[in-house]
Amino acid sequence: MRFRAKVEVWLRHGIADPEGHTVSEAINALGYPGVTDVRMGKVISMSVDAESRDVATHRVFEIATSLLSNPVLEDVMVELEEA
Amino acid sequence: MTSKRVGIVVFPGSNCEHDVAQVLNNSGIETEFIWHGRSDLGEISGVILPGGFAHGDYLRPGAIARFSPVMSSVIDFAGQGKPVLGICNGFQILTEAGLLPGALQKNARLKFLCQEVELEVANTTSCATSLAHKGEKLRLPINHFEGNYTCDLKTLESLEANNQVVLRYLENPNGSMNSIAGICSKEGNVVGMMPHPERACDDLLGSIDGLQILKSYASNL
Numbered sequence: 567m568r569f570r571a572k573v574e575v576w577l578r579h580g581i582a583d584p585e586g587h588t589v590s591e592a593i594n595a596l597g598y599p600g601v602t603d604v605r606m607g608k609v610i611s612m613s614v615d616a617e618s619r620d621v622a623t624h625r626v627f628e629i630a631t632s633l634l635s636n637p638v639l640e641d642v643m644v645e646l647e648e649a
Numbered sequence: 650m651t652s653k654r655v656g657i658v659v660f661p662g663s664n665c666e667h668d669v670a671q672v673l674n675n676s677g678i679e680t681e682f683i684w685h686g687r688s689d690l691g692e693i694s695g696v697i698l699p700g701g702f703a704h705g706d707y708l709r710p711g712a713i714a715r716f717s718p719v720m721s722s723v724i725d726f727a728g729q730g731k732p733v734l735g736i737c738n739g740f741q742i743l744t745e746a747g748l749l750p751g752a753l754q755k756n757a758r759l760k761f762l763c764q765e766v767e768l769e770v771a772n773t774t775s776c777a778t779s780l781a782h783k784g785e786k787l788r789l790p791i792n793h794f795e796g797n798y799t800c801d802l803k804t805l806e807s808l809e810a811n812n813q814v815v816l817r818y819l820e821n822p823n824g825s826m827n828s829i830a831g832i833c834s835k836e837g838n839v840v841g842m843m844p845h846p847e848r849a850c851d852d853l854l855g856s857i858d859g860l861q862i863l864k865s866y867a868s869n870l
Contacts, residue, residue: 638752
């Protein structure tokens, strides 16, 4: 089975997000009201061939936590759909 | 006595390896460049991970370098109590590899910093500060975007309690917790620091304070 996986990497709460802060200031400078909590993250997508959804999820989660993110600074979210 | 040889690991994107080699060579220490794809370190007494942008710093600085074939040998080498020094990008790689705790995140105020800073030696038992005295002031250059040392509070307390902070900024330039510029392992043989001692070893470069670091390191080979 082939799956399309999406990994989102976000800075953990409490870790400064200077890019998000800067973009937030730019949005405010443009005059848009009511926009707060701007955060910057990364999205990584990949195709995975595996015998089951569980196996694919496990594999992608392992990649996401060992290589794609640093657990000291970042959290990950993994989404999988059948391709 | 056989001469001591230091292995300087070269990743695709390293760019400070020749500077480190020259300073060590001038002090009578032999050096050898070790390509990151090698899995054995050969006959060496110390390892240095130099500055630069290993693997383009893609994902995060050190994220991909940590999985280079040479790194499992570096981890074994460190485990034997032998001296391992990571400078700038090398420090980032050491944290990614789990040889040192914490991580280096983007500088406060998203500022790339390229300047000379004043540092205080906080620990004189590490392999890179053993010839310095506690409280000694050093002027060394920094040149980084991700140098903001960060860890959880428990790790920070344990670093302080175990005397693992090696260098502190006198004026914190990048937002690092407790003004940390460099740390070491509990045993003191693995040291990581953001400042570049190799760029401050000649009067022509404005400071020779880096010699305190690299001569300390050489004395522990």
